[in-house]
Amino acid sequence: MSHIPPLGGPNASYTSAQIRRNRLIFLGVVLVLAGLVAFCVWGPRDTKDQSATLKAGDCFENVGTDKAAKAEKLDCTDPHADYKVLKMDKNGVVDTFSCSDVPGTTGSLTQSGPGNFVICFKNNDEKHKK
Structure with a gap:
């Protein structure tokens, strides 16, 4: 068995x-x-995005893409400083409302979610003055 x-x-x-x-x-x-x-x-973390620290008069380069912009703050005479901030609206949500009253605006950068802001900018005319 x-x-x-x-x-x-x-x-x-x-x-x-x-x-x-x-x-x-x-x-x-x-x-x-x-x-x-x-x-x-x-x-x-990617610390290159300095969008939230920009203020009127600052210049920056977009080191991201058109759809996912990341601003790197530069001196306005830097040849890479393509844009100049005309207005930083810390309470802005929609760029058409925040930038419609800013003369010379050619573009805007918007961040939604926590810490909303809208940056109104123009092309930097000073980037080759050194």
Whole structure:
């Protein structure tokens, strides 16, 4: 007659060294995943966007794209300073309302969400004066 082992019992084929090794591998994987999550949450951010710090009279270059603009503040005589801020509306939400009364405006940069603002700007005429 054959003997059938009980179901659900511990498997005697694993030695204590193998169990310890498997636990260390599991712990290593968990630590790597925790490190990746921490890096994504608290890791370095793109700090080039200085849009929120601009004020009237400042000049900047768009280091982003037309759809996702990122302003880098520059001296107005810098050859890369393409735009000059005419107005910074910290309470602005819609550029057509904020910039409609600003003479010379050729474009605007809008940030919505927390910390809304609208920047009205024109092409920088001073960028080649050094």
